[in-house]
Amino acid sequence: MKKEDAEILAEKGFFEDKKLDGKLVETHISWVILSGEFAFKIKKPLKLSFLDFSTLALRKKFCYRELELNSRFSDIYCGVFPIEKKGDKWRIGENGGETVDFAVQMKLMDNELRMDELLSRNKVRGDQIVSLAKQVARFHQEAPVISDRFELKEAKALFNDIGNACAAVKKLMGTHRVNAVKEAIAWSDSFLSAHQTEFQRRVEQGFVRDVHGDLHSGNVFLTDPPVVFDCIEFNDKIRQIDVLYEVAFMCMDLEAFGKKDLSDLFLTTYQSATPDYYTPKDAMIFLYFKCLRANVRAKVTMLALEQAEDSKDKEELMSRIDKYLELMVNYRKND
Structure with missing residues (x-):
């Protein structure tokens, strides 16, 4: 995915049957969509000296690895979902479209308590x-x-x-x-x-x-x-x-x-x-x-x-x- 895709997904995409209508937050290695009760973390397609997210297969692998490892600390990590595009429609979750990326789903926490x-x-x-x-x-x-x-x-x-x-x-x-x-x-x-x-x-x-x-x-x-x-x-x-x-x-x-x-x-x-x-x-x-x-x-x-x-x-x-x-x-x- 590109940043423009993440922006479209956040604004116009769907998760299950609900429109995300979310806010996109960017870090140096991820995009995070804040929507309703959840946050969806998407890995940027990067290859740096200390990480490699350059392919879809690697991003999928590390999404599942993130879920596994962070579950040791808390229960806010919910699952991993494909990001699919069908025509001009974007969705987190399976919908018969082309899988273009993956997202880690987390419970949305109160940022004021960070x-x-x-x-x-x-x-x-x-x-x-x-x-x-x-x-x-x-x-x-x-x-x-x-x-x-x-x-x-x-x-x-x-x-x-x-x-x-x-x-x-x-x-x-x-x-x-x-x-x-x-x-x-x-x-x-x-x-x-x-x-x-x-x-x-x-x-x-x-x-x-x-x-x-x-x-x-x-x-x-x-x-x-x-x-x-x-x-x-x-x-x-x-x-x-x-x-x-x-x-x-x-x-x-x-x-x-x-x-x-x-x-x-x-x-x-x-x-x-x-x-x-x-x-x-x-x-x-x-x-x-x-x-x-x-x-x-x-x-x-x-x-x-x-x-x-x-x-x-x-x-x-x-x-x-x-x-x-x-x-x-x-x-x-x-x-």
Whole structure:
């Protein structure tokens, strides 16, 4: 599908016997149609360094994979449906037309309860953080252990990939930001080489598991209990990670919102529930993981900046990049 097709589907298409008459929301890898009680997520036909949605067969495969993996967290994922076109008529579901794509059906949640929205309005309570941390801890305890060895070369490449994104938007970035990225890359290479035995120790202790992979505030609804959604389905390596790397994402995200107190509360609650997963000797590893998470968010924002056309959007994206780069510098200072 193309964006124009998704727009027509959202406005004029049908699901079952009802006209969608929906709102189309776009992310960097998906289109989401919000209609009535449901949201329908459609994967863009993309091929990037970390995912491949380039064919209809692959998009179908990963729609079903998304349903399977996210059902571990909540019951908001309902099913997968073909998107069919018959003449000029569009429909989600079978109707004897040509299957042009697939959509994941989800229950539509109240966007005002999404954690990042609540954080932006200073509406997140400590008891909600405690409930979320306990839920994440329980899931981590039950998640399958992954026994792949720690690969130093892969770990360096993961951090250093920010350099590619930085180069793509160098004219917009400014020299000081480019230099900050270069310094962070040099620090990461040194840290990983010096601590590779510690990373491998955590693998051997069973702390690398098949978890969520993208646990930040934009992927949580603070209902009672919290609803965690939108885990990584398109790349097992991004999802099968050290549990502390997962926790680090939420803590870094909270700190990016200026909520260090909530970050500390999340970590201490998680530690209380899983005392073996984070001991004092893991403190530097956890700090590195937070730096890496800030790195990844900065990189994703750089990619968005490269595509942005509106000057206001560019200003907002640059502000977010600066925030993540500042966090990277602060985490390194504590090394």
